[in-house]
Amino acid sequence: MPPTLSVQNLSIEYAARRGKVRAIRNVSFDVARGDALALIGESGSGKTTLGLGVVQLLPSTAKITQGNALYHRDNKTIDALTLKGKALREFRWKECAMVFQSALNSLNPVLRIADQFGDTARAHNYLQGRALKERAEHLLTLVRLDPERVWKSFPHELSGGMRQRVLIALGLLLEPQLLILDEPTTALDILTQRNIMDVLKELRGKLDFSLIFISHDLSLAAELADRVATVYAGKIVEFADVTTTFKTPAHPYTIGLINAVPTLQGAKEDLTSIPGSPPDLIELPSGCKFHPRCPRADARCKRDEPELEEIASGHRVACWNWRTT
Amino acid sequence: MAVTSQTQPQTFSLLARIERITSNYVLRRIVKAMFTIWVVVTITFFVVRAMPGNAVDILIQDLTAQGFSADEALNQAASLMGIDLNQPAHEQYLDYLANVVRGDFGKSYRSRGLNVADMIAQVLPWTLFSVGLSLAITFIIGIALGALIAYARDTWFDHLISNIAATLDAVSPYLIGLLAILLLGVTWKIIPFSEMRGALSPGIQPEFSLEFFADAFSHVKVLLLVYVLASVGSWILIMKSNTIATLGEDYVTAARARGLSDFRILTAYVGRNATLPLFTRLAISIGFAVGGSLLLERLFAYRGVGFLLADSLGNRDYPVMQGVFLVITFAVVFSNLIADFLYGWLDPRIRIAGGGN
């Protein structure tokens, strides 16, 4: 069976005063049915752009310069990047729902939660009235909210964690095949974060959908994802299933990210952060974009940029020196 | 908790009650409106009676100059203003307050014997009609054009409308009025301004007939145009910047991600949120329009409260002046109250903050 989403050779640029921001450079990946893929990287690495690109919600200064995003359902394949007008509107949310990073601000402050569910349902000729309410109550219960209380509320009457859960429930309303969650737990306190993660894990067990999970936090990815793609400077530099990523990471950047995650047992001294800062996406370094921060960089890394190569079954990495890491 | 309520139950419940009152949005607005009116009435008393060289003193001087004896002048002034001038100042103030509450603003000094309240009642409807109608037109045009150019940002249309709006906003209303008369009446000779004096042509009576409405409209149309031109600029510019700000909000992008129709996003998501802050501006706008009516009604010889006030200012007819000013302020405060209620009704955040949920 073809994958639910297959992104191929995608490149996205932003026009800025200084020049072109090359946010996504020739990225390809697949998300299989029911699969959960985590996109991991520091902020500014282009993860969010990738998600916005798939649903065509990039700001007007951005341009998709090449590539496609093939979406598959019921023996039909479409390129999500060529959709326009009505077809695009129907694709959004019904096929692919993207929940944004800014949960606190993603709901219209002047409409009740009920109305925002209603709006969404009406736009897609989905259930109405009584049936809609029952479906929504079911979903709200799934995300551990009290439907009675939430349904008639305005967004400002709910806490940040509650709003995030409302958005997740809203994301699942139309039974989409693909859910994109962009940093769903940032800006939330640690307990709320925990709660959301539990809800998400539970949902994955109960419902059938594919998931793209965008985060800078490797530990969260480890809990939720089946596979992990590490993104650096607008490119995927390592791709593997979640166990491989943590047990035998091959790219120095992935290793750096793992070492930067605090563990319960680990001593504080073991924590190391990656030296340097993310690259300037307008004037990218030559060769491997990670070489200025890489402990193993040599002359070749400065000269040529490595492409992803398969080093084990399902484990691909873009590094000249992966053998020595 | 139990200890507190035992030791001072009285003060506690009283405070709680006051708290509840002050936290009630509607009640708080009403109290504020009444307080505003009291402040204005007091200021007016100060100007009319208590300030050195106040209105009453000037009135008495005027009367003495006309040949009245000092005593007669004092009595005359007192009867016109409706206050006993021999009483101490604070008694006069209380009398004055009582008069205002009863709607008694004294008698006109120039048009002898005419009741100020009656004079105002006669002209007030015309001002309410012209200012209210122009405000509604301005609001609609301003919101529509402002939102439109925000969507069409950086096109030639946006530049054109924005520049016109900025220009209109810069120029004083009565100058726009003068230019309108010069252009429409003198240069192009489209409108015979000399026949348009007053709110109605001679012989036309207020009644429910086509003739009456047509005549009333033909007298008010240029004034309406000038009111709209004078204030639409700032509405357009504010609505434009509000809309641009709202378009950048996450909930608008999120609504697009949910596949909502453009129309639904424009109305319920962008439009409603961009329009909300405008309601707080209505206050300033109403005051501004009323201030403008003072000059514009005088310019167009339109017999509304502005005209009456301009007339009384020129004649130093203090009882009329004071009455009209108070009525104008009451009208503005009352319109503000309505705008506040509208805002509270439209914005759930306000409703909750004050509603005591």
Add this chain to the structure above:
Amino acid sequence: MNALRDGIGGFARETIKTFKLLARNKMGLFGFVMTLVIVLLSFVGPIIWQPETSANVADINQGPSEKHFLGTDFQGQDNLRKVINGGKDIVITAFLTGIIATLLAVTVGAFSAFVGGRVDSALMELVNIWMTIPKFPLLAVIATVIKLNDPVTLSLLMAFLDWPGLSRQVRAQVLSLKKRDYIEAATMLDLGTRQIIFREILPNMMSFIAVSTIFTMTFAIYQQTGLVFLGIVPYSGANWGVMISAAERRGVLYTAAASWSIIAPIGAIVLFQLALISFARSLEEVFNPRLRTSV
């Protein structure tokens, strides 16, 4: 003293930055240059082109010609010359009102924001009430009681009526600036309130305050000429407002031949207001990137 010097330094830095940005903005440049021209012409002009003292019966109510660029009035006097001689009072009153109102507004607004609590809410409630009172009618009523012959008294009165709007904005700005990280850092470093105000907060608010001052100035022009038009402020001198109202009283609006004697002063006021506002709007654009056109 140090804090004050730093404040001036910060102010100068901000001003230079502003002018650099403004030079790129056509509207702003027009507004700034035109304001400068009007101010100069109003102060220096009367020395070169002194007012005419006698009537000129041969040239009554003429349109523009080579001899009279803006035509002549009912006494046959040159309109352009009258306009040049009639600007000083208007300009002085506008600037004075703008400055006094701004000082009042900044003081009250900043004070309210810094003190906070009950004083703050009481002050702001008062400001809100003050804002609902229709200013121009009140000014007109007061003007019938107080003699407003000189620009200073008039400016003081107008400033006293017009400051509240700005003070509310200043308060909001100070509150939002107070929350920013660097102010918090400065507070923690214990730099002292004066230094925080002069060095951190005021320079950040300069542009915004300048914009409000300019808006107050145009409103002052409106009110001042409006009072003359109503015949409340006595005709002292020959300012633009007096020219308009004299022409209007002579029925110029209904005789085409004489219309230039009212167009001239209207044009002068409109030009002054437009110049001020385009300057202010471009200041706004420069400092509010959201409004800035094209990235």
